[in-house]
Amino acid sequence: MTAVELERGLTEAEADERMRAGKGNASPDGSSRSLGEILAANVFTVFNGIVFAGFGILLVLGRWQDALFGLPALFNTVIGVVQEFNAKRTLDRLAVMNAPSARVLRDGVAREIAPEGVVLGDLLVLRPGDQVTADARVVRTDHGGPRGLEVDESMLTGESDPIRKAVGDEVLSGSNVVGGTALAEVVQVGADSYAAKLTVEARRFSLVRSELRGSIDRLLRWISWALLPLILIVVNGQMQAFGGWGAAIASGAWREAVVGAVAAVIAMVPLGLVLITSIAFAVSGLKLAKDNVLIQELPAVEGLARVDALCLDKTGTVTTGEMVFNHAAQLADRAGWQSVLGTLGTAPDANGTAQCLAAPFGDHGAPRVCAEIPFDSARKWSALITEPGGDCEPGSWVFGAPEFVLATTDTAAAREALAQAGAIAESGLRTLLLAHSTEAIGGGEHPELPGGLVPVAILSFREEVRDDALATMAYFAKQGVDVRIISGDDPRTVSAVAREVGIEHTAGVDARTLPDDIDELAEILEREHVFGRVTPQQKRAMVHALQSRGHVVAMTGDGVNDALAIKDADLGIAMDTATPATKAVARLVLLDGRFDRMPGVVAEGRRVIANIERVSKLFLTKTTYALAIGFIFGLLAWAFPFLPRQLSITDGLTIGIPAFFLALMPNASRYRPGFMKRSLTFAVPAGIVVTAGILALHLLAPRLGEFTLTEMQSAATLALAGIALWVLAVLARPVHPFRVLIVLAMYAGLGLVWAIPFVRDFFAVTWLPADLGWLVLGIVAVGVVLIEALRAWHRSRIELRDVSLT
Structure with a gap:
C-alpha cells in the first residue's frame, strides 16, 4: 500500500461500493438441516405410516379402546423432532468470533463499526484486547515503534505462547491482540475467512454416533419393510377367516377382520423400545446434570x-493452562537475588510466568530499585537496576530466556548455564535465567544488554496439572x-x-x-x-x-x-x-x-447400555412372536387370536411397565460390543417359544370341546402373558429385591385384570372353563422350561465369546 493509503484507508464511498459488490464480512448462516427436513425425517417414515394408519382406521371404526398404541408412536416422533431441533438450534448459534465491534481506518479516521461492516481492503486498527474480525495482513506495527504486534492464536492453533507478527505477516480472524498496535489490510472476509470456515465446518449437522440408537433404527427399518408384505398376508388371512372377502363384506364381519389385522400388524412393531430408550437417556442426563x-x-x-x-x-x-514455579538452581553467589525475583513476580505488569515467582520469593524483602525495563517479547527479557544501600547487590539484574539474556556473553559460566538450561528444557520444563552485571544497561529507547553478565540462577516452570x-x-x-x-x-x-x-x-x-x-x-x-x-x-x-x-x-x-x-x-x-x-x-x-467427572459418565453410560440391552430383549421377543403369529395365522386363514386391547394387557405387564423400571436401575456391567446381536440371539428363540405355545393352544383346544371366541382369546392372552412374564423373570436376573418385586407386581397385575369386573369387561376377557384352563397352565409350564433352557444356552454362548475375546 502507498503511504497515502496507509494514512487514509478506504473512503466511505469505496467501502459502500465493496459492500454492494458482496465483499463484506457477513458470516454464513444456518446449518445443513432445516426444521422442515427434521420434521420430514421424523414424521414421514414407513414406521409411522403403518402405525398411524392403523390408529386412524380404528378411530374411524369407533374402536378407540383398541387404538391406545398410537400414543407411544406419537411420543417417539415428538422426542426425535425435539432432539434434532435442539441440536440444530445449538449449531445455528455457533460462532467462532464474539467481537462486539471492529475498528477500521476510513478517510484517515479510526472508527468502530459492526464486524459484518468490514470489507475487503479495509485497514484494521489493532490494539491490545481486540479480536481480529477478518483475515488480514500486517502493513504497519506500532506506527514505527519497536514492540510490534503480539497475537494470541491459542484458541485457533493450540499454540499457547503469543505470536509476534511483523510487517507482511497474516493475522487470523478469531485471534486476539495481546500486545502492541498495528494496521492490517483485510485480505479475506465473510465465508472465506479462517474463522468463518471453521464455523461452517462445525455447523454441519450430525447426530451423535450411538450404537443403541443406530441398532434400534436399523431394526425398525428391517421391521418396517418386512411389514409391507406381511400386511397383505394378514389382511387376506383375516378376511378368509370370516368366510372370504365377499362374505365378510356382505355380513359386516369385515370390521372384526380389519380390527384383527390391525392388532396383528401393530403387535409386530416394538413401539415402546424407542420411548424407553429416550426416557433412560433423559433420566441419565438429569442425573449427570446434578454433577455439573x-x-x-x-x-x-x-x-x-x-x-x-x-x-x-x-x-x-x-492442565489448568497456568504455569507454576518448579525449581531454582543457583549458579553464582550474588546477594539479594531472591528479593529481585520477588519484585519481578509482584510487579503490577508481571506476565503469567513471572507471577509464579510471587509465592516462593515474594517475602524476601524489596531491593532498592532505581529503574525498570519491562519485558518485551521481541528481546525476551526484562531488567531491574538496583542501587547501593540495601541488602541486594547493586547493578543490573536481567531476567528472561537464557539464550537471549546471554546472547552477548561468551564465558565459561555462560556456556555452562546455557547447557544446563537446555538440559532442563529437554525434559519439557520452561526455563528462565537471572543474570547480574555491575555495568549499566544502555540503548535508551532500545535497551541493550550490559557487558559482564554473570548467570546467577536458572528458574524452571511447568504447567499446572489438574x-x-x-x-x-x-x-x-x-x-x-x-x-x-x-x-x-x-x-x-x-x-x-x-x-x-x-x-x-x-x-x-x-x-x-x-x-x-x-x-x-x-x-x-x-x-x-x-x-x-x-x-x-x-x-x-x-x-x-x-x-x-x-x-x-x-x-x-x-x-x-x-x-x-x-x-x-x-x-x-x-x-x-x-x-x-x-x-x-x-x-x-x-x-x-472437573476432569474426575469422566469416570461417573462412564458408569452412567454403562448402566444405560446394560439396562437397554436387557429391556430390548423383552421388546424384541414380542416383535418376534407377533411377526410369527401374524404370518402363520395369516397364511392358514385363522382369525387372529387377540384383540388389540388384549395385547395392551400383555404389552403393559410383560414389557412396558417393567421395562420402565428395569431401564433405570443400577447396573455396573462392562460394555461389550454387539448389543443387537446378543439381543436377537435371545429374543428370536424366546419369541418362537411363545409362538409355539399359542399354536399349541389353537391346535389342542378344539379337541377338548367347543369354546367361545372370548374364551379362546382369553386363553391365548393368558398363555402369552404366562410365558412372556417368565421371559421377564429371566431377564430380571441376577436376583435383586427390587427386580423380584417388579416381577411379582406384574403377576399380581395380571390377576387383577381377571379379578376386577369392569377391567375384565373393558379388555373383553373372561374366566376359563376348567379343561381350557389346565391346557393353558400346561402350555405355560412347558414354555417356562424352554425359556430356562434358552437362558442357560445364551449365557454359555456369551461367556465363550468373552473368553475368546480375551
Missing part, C-alpha cells in the same frame, strides 16, 4: 462407555481406554505433562513430521501416544485415522482449534473454559471443569 455434566444430545450418555480411544487436549484439559488428572488417567488405563495427549505446544512440554499424569509413552512426536495419508497416520497413532505442534486439521485427521481402525474415539478440548475434531469424534467433550464454538459442537460439557 451437561449432556447436549441424549444418546451421548452411552458414548463414553463405548470409547476405547480418548484424545485429550493438553491445555485446559489435562489435581484430578492422575487418578482419572489411572481409571481409564484400568478400563482399557487408550489415552493420547495432543497439543499445539512443543512436544517436549507435552511429554513432560504426559509423564506427570502417568502416561508411559512419553516420546513426544512433532506433528509437523506426520504423514497426510490416513492409513500411515493410523499406523503411527497405534504406536505413539503423545503429540505436539498439532494443527486443528491434524487433530481432525487423527480422529478419522483412529476411527478407520475401528476405534470409538472421544476428543476433549476447550479451544476453537479443537472444535472440528470434537465434532467428528464419536464423543466430543468440552471443558468449562471452552469457547462458545467448542461448547456448541460438543456432545458433553464439564460445567465445573
Whole structure:
C-alpha cells in the first residue's frame, strides 16, 4: 500500500461500493438441516405410516379402546423432532468470533463499526484486547515503534505462547491482540475467512454416533419393510377367516377382520423400545446434570462407555493452562537475588510466568530499585537496576530466556548455564535465567544488554496439572481406554505433562513430521501416544485415522482449534473454559471443569447400555412372536387370536411397565460390543417359544370341546402373558429385591385384570372353563422350561465369546 493509503484507508464511498459488490464480512448462516427436513425425517417414515394408519382406521371404526398404541408412536416422533431441533438450534448459534465491534481506518479516521461492516481492503486498527474480525495482513506495527504486534492464536492453533507478527505477516480472524498496535489490510472476509470456515465446518449437522440408537433404527427399518408384505398376508388371512372377502363384506364381519389385522400388524412393531430408550437417556442426563455434566444430545450418555480411544487436549484439559514455579538452581553467589525475583513476580505488569515467582520469593524483602525495563517479547527479557544501600547487590539484574539474556556473553559460566538450561528444557520444563552485571544497561529507547553478565540462577516452570488428572488417567488405563495427549505446544512440554499424569509413552512426536495419508497416520497413532505442534486439521485427521481402525474415539478440548475434531469424534467433550464454538459442537460439557467427572459418565453410560440391552430383549421377543403369529395365522386363514386391547394387557405387564423400571436401575456391567446381536440371539428363540405355545393352544383346544371366541382369546392372552412374564423373570436376573418385586407386581397385575369386573369387561376377557384352563397352565409350564433352557444356552454362548475375546 502507498503511504497515502496507509494514512487514509478506504473512503466511505469505496467501502459502500465493496459492500454492494458482496465483499463484506457477513458470516454464513444456518446449518445443513432445516426444521422442515427434521420434521420430514421424523414424521414421514414407513414406521409411522403403518402405525398411524392403523390408529386412524380404528378411530374411524369407533374402536378407540383398541387404538391406545398410537400414543407411544406419537411420543417417539415428538422426542426425535425435539432432539434434532435442539441440536440444530445449538449449531445455528455457533460462532467462532464474539467481537462486539471492529475498528477500521476510513478517510484517515479510526472508527468502530459492526464486524459484518468490514470489507475487503479495509485497514484494521489493532490494539491490545481486540479480536481480529477478518483475515488480514500486517502493513504497519506500532506506527514505527519497536514492540510490534503480539497475537494470541491459542484458541485457533493450540499454540499457547503469543505470536509476534511483523510487517507482511497474516493475522487470523478469531485471534486476539495481546500486545502492541498495528494496521492490517483485510485480505479475506465473510465465508472465506479462517474463522468463518471453521464455523461452517462445525455447523454441519450430525447426530451423535450411538450404537443403541443406530441398532434400534436399523431394526425398525428391517421391521418396517418386512411389514409391507406381511400386511397383505394378514389382511387376506383375516378376511378368509370370516368366510372370504365377499362374505365378510356382505355380513359386516369385515370390521372384526380389519380390527384383527390391525392388532396383528401393530403387535409386530416394538413401539415402546424407542420411548424407553429416550426416557433412560433423559433420566441419565438429569442425573449427570446434578454433577455439573451437561449432556447436549441424549444418546451421548452411552458414548463414553463405548470409547476405547480418548484424545485429550493438553491445555485446559489435562492442565489448568497456568504455569507454576518448579525449581531454582543457583549458579553464582550474588546477594539479594531472591528479593529481585520477588519484585519481578509482584510487579503490577508481571506476565503469567513471572507471577509464579510471587509465592516462593515474594517475602524476601524489596531491593532498592532505581529503574525498570519491562519485558518485551521481541528481546525476551526484562531488567531491574538496583542501587547501593540495601541488602541486594547493586547493578543490573536481567531476567528472561537464557539464550537471549546471554546472547552477548561468551564465558565459561555462560556456556555452562546455557547447557544446563537446555538440559532442563529437554525434559519439557520452561526455563528462565537471572543474570547480574555491575555495568549499566544502555540503548535508551532500545535497551541493550550490559557487558559482564554473570548467570546467577536458572528458574524452571511447568504447567499446572489438574489435581484430578492422575487418578482419572489411572481409571481409564484400568478400563482399557487408550489415552493420547495432543497439543499445539512443543512436544517436549507435552511429554513432560504426559509423564506427570502417568502416561508411559512419553516420546513426544512433532506433528509437523506426520504423514497426510490416513492409513500411515493410523499406523503411527497405534504406536505413539503423545503429540505436539498439532494443527486443528491434524487433530481432525487423527480422529478419522483412529476411527478407520475401528476405534470409538472421544476428543476433549476447550479451544476453537479443537472444535472440528470434537465434532467428528464419536464423543466430543468440552471443558468449562471452552469457547462458545467448542461448547456448541460438543456432545458433553464439564460445567465445573472437573476432569474426575469422566469416570461417573462412564458408569452412567454403562448402566444405560446394560439396562437397554436387557429391556430390548423383552421388546424384541414380542416383535418376534407377533411377526410369527401374524404370518402363520395369516397364511392358514385363522382369525387372529387377540384383540388389540388384549395385547395392551400383555404389552403393559410383560414389557412396558417393567421395562420402565428395569431401564433405570443400577447396573455396573462392562460394555461389550454387539448389543443387537446378543439381543436377537435371545429374543428370536424366546419369541418362537411363545409362538409355539399359542399354536399349541389353537391346535389342542378344539379337541377338548367347543369354546367361545372370548374364551379362546382369553386363553391365548393368558398363555402369552404366562410365558412372556417368565421371559421377564429371566431377564430380571441376577436376583435383586427390587427386580423380584417388579416381577411379582406384574403377576399380581395380571390377576387383577381377571379379578376386577369392569377391567375384565373393558379388555373383553373372561374366566376359563376348567379343561381350557389346565391346557393353558400346561402350555405355560412347558414354555417356562424352554425359556430356562434358552437362558442357560445364551449365557454359555456369551461367556465363550468373552473368553475368546480375551
